[in-house]
Amino acid sequence: QKEVEQNSGPLSVPEGAIASLNCTYSDRGSQSFFWYRQYSGKSPELIMFIYSNGDKEDGRFTAQLNKASQYVSLLIRDSQPSDSATYLCAGDTGRRALTFGSGTRLQVQP
Amino acid sequence: KAGVTQTPRYLIKTRGQQVTLSCSPISGHRSVSWYQQTPGQGLQFLFEYFSETQRNKGNFPGRFSGRQFSNSRSEMNVSTLELGDSALYLCASSAGLAGDNEQFFGPGTRLTVL
Numbered sequence: 001q002k003e004v005e006q007n008s009g010p011l012s013v014p015e016g017a018i019a020s021l022n023c024t025y026s027d028r029g030s031q032s033f034f035w036y037r038q039y040s041g042k043s044p045e046l047i048m049f050i051y052s053n054g055d056k057e058d059g060r061f062t063a064q065l066n067k068a069s070q071y072v073s074l075l076i077r078d079s080q081p082s083d084s085a086t087y088l089c090a091g092d093t094g095r096r097a098l099t100f101g102s103g104t105r106l107q108v109q110p
Numbered sequence: 111k112a113g114v115t116q117t118p119r120y121l122i123k124t125r126g127q128q129v130t131l132s133c134s135p136i137s138g139h140r141s142v143s144w145y146q147q148t149p150g151q152g153l154q155f156l157f158e159y160f161s162e163t164q165r166n167k168g169n170f171p172g173r174f175s176g177r178q179f180s181n182s183r184s185e186m187n188v189s190t191l192e193l194g195d196s197a198l199y200l201c202a203s204s205a206g207l208a209g210d211n212e213q214f215f216g217p218g219t220r221l222t223v224l
Binding site for chain 1: 145
């Protein structure tokens with residue numbers, strides 16, 4: 001079992017809808033979590049990080065963390081075709097050795 | 111502020127050769143981490159350097175090594191290349207201080223081993 005699990009998708013949503021991306025982790029030592037977006041052929045781009053239980057909002061993005069359930073999610077409001085990419089969830093135990101999930105491919109249909 | 115730079119962007123090598131990849135972090139960042147990305151294994155942590163010292167190491171064979179210079183630039187070396195080493199090698203830059211571990215990736219070096 002991988003330490004960070006993500007549904008590979010593709011997750012298909014219509015333009016303007018809310019996209020919900022989910023991630024579970026097994027290492028209870030994980031302290032902080034990161035969401036990266038990766039376009040095909042490009043390197044990962046940091047979208048958000050979260051380390052406290054609850055929600056954290058940044059523009060159209062909201063990250064949610066529930067340490068008791070070992071669950072992290074990313075909501076993208078008003079999804080745009082340009083949001084179509086692979087979204088990577090990563091956990092960090094504080095060692096700066098990020099453990100990545102395999103990524104969820106998001107498709108936003110115009 | 112300039113981002114993370116990696117050179118070269120593309121490399122083709124043959125089995126048994128060695129290769130050196132270079133990474134320059136964001137100005138002021140002292141931590142450089144290296145990752146390997148393959149379609150089968152995804153993104154995997156190789157090692158992290160801070161102030162010229164390796165602080166953390168992933169589960170890769172000793173053929174993979176690295177170093178960091180006083181200006182925070184880092185190099186990664188892979189010796190005795192194998193076909194399975196074909197991958198996108200990414201370095202990530204961060205401040206490296208406690209509580210400040212956001213990592214920003216460079217464009218990567220795509221290595222093909224023939």
